Amino acid sequence: MERKRKPISRLRGLMSLLESITFNKAGLVPAIAQDAESGRVLMMAWMNEEAVEQTLATGFAHYYSRSRQKQWKKGESSGHVQQVVEIYLDCDGDTLLLKIKQTGPACHTNRESCFYQQQQDEKWVNIEEPIK
């Protein structure tokens, strides 16, 4: 989303992008964040319309916190922001995939990825330690 265009034209563009997304009954859409360089899947979180809009408008990932019931910029307190490189919408229009450039660890446990528990036989095994 270029930011030098006139407001009305820019807003029309954002509206058009948002209108193609199917939000669920709670007004949310799941968004997968994938490291644009390594291809590693880092996390999955939810966005409301406002979070999608802010993501598109700023170029940084915003999500909706279901526990705090508000949208937030990823990394706003930790500094672990996600710069958006590319955004994809799936065939049903109800899931987003963000290719991002991650600053610091993506996971609130301080691990690079939230997917650090691997199934090994009948156990979920931690395969990654928090970054010190």
Added chain:
Amino acid sequence: MERKRKPISRLRGLMSLLESITFNKAGLVPAIAQDAESGRVLMMAWMNEEAVEQTLATGFAHYYSRSRQKQWKKGESSGHVQQVVEIYLDCDGDTLLLKIKQTGPACHTNRESCFYQQQQDEKWVNIEEPIK
């Protein structure tokens, strides 16, 4: 999940894996399927307990169809099955990541990935044609 163990021991293992997963109010958990070789994210779908169990027990991805209200083996009619290579659970225990070996296209539109609509300025642009 090895399949040569005695039933009770094997079932206990499956139970233990399932108990660590937080299903939502509808009894579902989102599962991301990623190509184990290319790293491309292919699709996101939902699993109920039965689908997770069948995935673990058979080594092939099973999902839950919200429209048909039943669990199904991915590719059961199309032949486009997903052989599970690795499974990960995220920090909150409420999202699964499957690294899979995909036979044929993953998307029901016959595209390799469901994420074929890329945001370019104010449009979602098809970046991939169906496989003929």
